[in-house]
Amino acid sequence: SVTVTANNKEYTGTVKTDGTYSITIPKQAVNTVVTATQTLNNVTSSAVSTTVKAIPVVSTLTANDFTIGTDNYIRGTYTGDIAKLAIEVNGVLQQTINATGSPYQYYAKGKVNATTDQVYVIGYDATGKQLQKTKVNVKQPTAGTITPNTFYLGKDNYVKGTLTGDVAKFSLTINGVEYTRINVTTAPNFQYYANNLITNVTDIVQINAYDASGKLLDTKPVTITKDQGEVGTITSVAPFKLGKDSYVTGAYTGDIVKVxxxxxxIPLQRINVTGGTIKYYAKATITKTTDEVKLVGYNTAGVAVSVKTVSVTATDGTVTANPFVIGKDGYVTGKYTGDVAKISLTVNGVKQSTISVPTPGPDFQYYAKPLIKNADDVVVLTAYDTIGNVLDTVNVTVNKPAVETSGTVTPDAFKIGTDSYVDGTYTGDVAKVELEVNGVKYGQIPATGNVIHYYAASLITSASDVVKVNVYDAAGKQLDSKIVSVIAPTGTVVAATVKVGDSYLRGTATGDVTKVTLSINGMVQSSPAFVQPDGSYQYYIKNLNLKAT
Incomplete structure (x- = not known):
């Protein structure tokens, strides 16, 4: 026999001939230890055991779509051991609530704000273990408009017009009776067959627009008439510039009495027009360059006879500012272009008053003497259009008062063949010296000790060279420029008669002659003879083997 022990109670059964047994015991709690022993011929085996385990329960969790601006709660269903719920928005876990029954709802208004939000609903068991995590589809509320054309009895078979947005179906209501809703197939245009439905100009007709779920998005009345009036044309419409224009303006001809x-x-108020000109106040209604704007002209019968698209552009303009010198300037001055109507000054992050620019411009000035006090002040000039849109900003350069420098230079005469340097003196704030030869300026060198000493032996080669000395202050400002007098070398040389076999050729030299060379049969000898202080010289010739010829 086999004996099973569970929860301190024994249950006995018999082993079948095939070696198996089956004993029924009451349902046991999770983690209960159940043992079994076998007895044969009064001998009992050792016990074997097993532990009672829970049967896994599969939990499910669903979430309905959440529409921003329409839904307050995330709703759905769950099954299994889910005991608590929470939502996660863009990776941030929100409050955990008790799951009190399926279907559930979780208040999410203000937590889910954009269709780009990544939202999940999470289910936990009673111990806080996560069982399921389900993504929530976040949607924008549907919106759309429908605009019908005038329906002419005896001429039109369809009510036609245009629609926008999420309109998926539309219907016609005549004298309080709504007719079949039909699908949109030719957006943004629509047509609804109404030849046998609209029979009198007194019929009260409206067109209805619905989204795919049947939500009513828009309703508009349909004008019924037999009279189509005369022809009229809007001939021109000026572009509308945001921040500058207040009115849409244009011109028309023919039978147009309202626009x-x-x-x-979205149609706005119809206004009367006369005299062939149109002026429609639109400053508060046209606010973005992406706005789609149309001007519609109506004739005396109330029929739309002409439509023009209005081009919407943004204001533009630039501003430039001249440097402001502390202690000298009282105003920040500059120029502006385009639609600039006002300017302001910001000093070290503090915005000052906004003033209008003079018209027609382009020059402006802004009083800033008490505002800009230091060279390190950060000054920004901002330009605006008439409604305050920022068109341009520029930094204003702030300078200390310029220090006036002065100086003179007096160069000495330069003798070719004698002098190697242009020398001279200078006065005042001279910091650098430059040599200019025949219009070519050579490198600037520092000026020290009120004297100039500029190497020029290889630069000045002819008495006809035009040579100048230019001097500059430390900032590079030229203070003075003087012509250098260039003197050509002068002198004579006389040689005594020599005889074959003489050792020296002797003679005298005058003027600027310092060296004497010898030319024999057209060949100049390489070694010179130096002129002595008394003007004499001697040239060794014995080794040249001179002949009388």
Missing amino acids: ELQVNG
């Missing part, structure tokens, strides 16, 4: 502005598909 209407449509901004992003």
Whole structure:
């Protein structure tokens, strides 16, 4: 026999001939230890045991779509051991709540704010173990408009018009009776067959627009008429510039008595026009360059007879500012272009008053003497259009008062063949000296000790050379420039008669002659003879083997 022990109670059974046994015991708690022993011929085996385990329960968790601006709660269903719920938004875990029953709801208004938010609903068991994590699809609320054209009895078979946004179906309501909703197939245009539905100009007709789920997005009345009036044309419409223009302006001809502005598909008030000109106030209604704006002209019968698209552009303009010198300038001055209407000054992060620029410009000035006090002040000039949009910003350079420097130079005469340097003197704030020969300026060298000493032996080679000495202050400002007098060398040489066999050729030299060379049969000898202080010289010739010929 086999004896099973569970929860301190014994249960006995018999082993079958095939070696198996089956004993029924009550349901046991999780982690209960159950043992079994076998007895044969009054001999009992050692016990074997097993531990009671829980049967895994599969939990499920679903989440409905969440529509921003429409839904307050994330809703869905769950099964299994889920005991607590939480949501995660963009990686941040929100409050955990008790799961009190399926379906569930979790308040998410203000937590989920954009369709780009990554949102999950998370299910936990009673111990806090995560069982399921399900992504929530976040959607924008549907929106759309529908705009019908006038329906002419006896002529039109369809109510036609345009639609925008999430309109997926539309219907016609006539005298309080709504007719079949039909799918949008030709967006942004639509047409609804109404030849046998609209029978009188007194019929009250409206067109209805729905999203895919059947939510009503827009309803507009349909004008019913037999009279189409006369022809009229909007001939021109000026571009509308944001920040500058207040009115949409244009011109028309023919039978136009009213005009209407449509901004992003939404018709605005119709106003009367006369005299062939149009002026429609639009400053508060056209706010972005991406706005789609149309001007519609209506004739005396109320029929739209002409449509023009209005080009919307942004204001533009630039500003430039001259450097401001502390202690000298009272105003920041400069020029502006384009649609600049106002300017302001910001000094060290503090914005000062905004003033209007003079018209027609382009020059402006901004009083800044008490505002800019130090050379390290950070000054920014900002330009605006008429409604305060920033068009341009520039930094204003702030300088200390310029130090006036002066100086003179007096170069000595330069004798070719005698002098190697241009020498002379200078006065004042001279810091650098430059030599200019025949219009070519050579390197600047430092000036020291109120004297100049500029090597020029290889630069000045002819008495006709035009030579100048230019001097500069430390900032590079030229203070003076003087012509250098260039003197050509002069002198004579006389040689005594020599005889074959003489050792020396002797003679005298005058003027600037310092060396004498010998030419024999057209060949100049390489070694010179030096002129002595008394003007004499002697040239060794014995080794040249001179002949009388």
